[in-house]
Amino acid sequence: MSLLNSYETIYILKPDVTDTANFALINSYKALLKEKGGLDIVVQHRGRRHLSYNISHYYDGIYVQMNYLGNGKLVRVFEKSMRLNDNILRYTTVKKMNLSSLTVC
DSSP states (O other), X not given: OOOOEEEEEEEEEOTTOOHXXXXXXXXXXXXXXXXXXXXXXXXXXXXXXXXXXXETTEEEEEEEEEEEEEOHHHHHHHHHHHHTOTTEEEEEEEEEOOGGGOOOO
16 A cells, blocks of 8 residues: 555635535545545535635635545546536645654754
């Protein structure tokens, strides 16, 4: 088994996406992460927020945050599926540092 890193992905959905479509999308992404080897998947709904600038003529968006353990291949597949989804306005993934492995001099 390869080394698993901690990742955080936040994506913004179009404001006209219904709650049922939102939950279906989240469940499909959770299934994709599990299928590709992701662990400890945590989903947080951040809700509808006003955007600082308009994206594709939208002024609001629905924010969803997903935290999980995985590797680089998993992130690549996950982001590709988001790129192909028309309901997602923006997404970003960051690799979270493990602070317990740092040493202080």
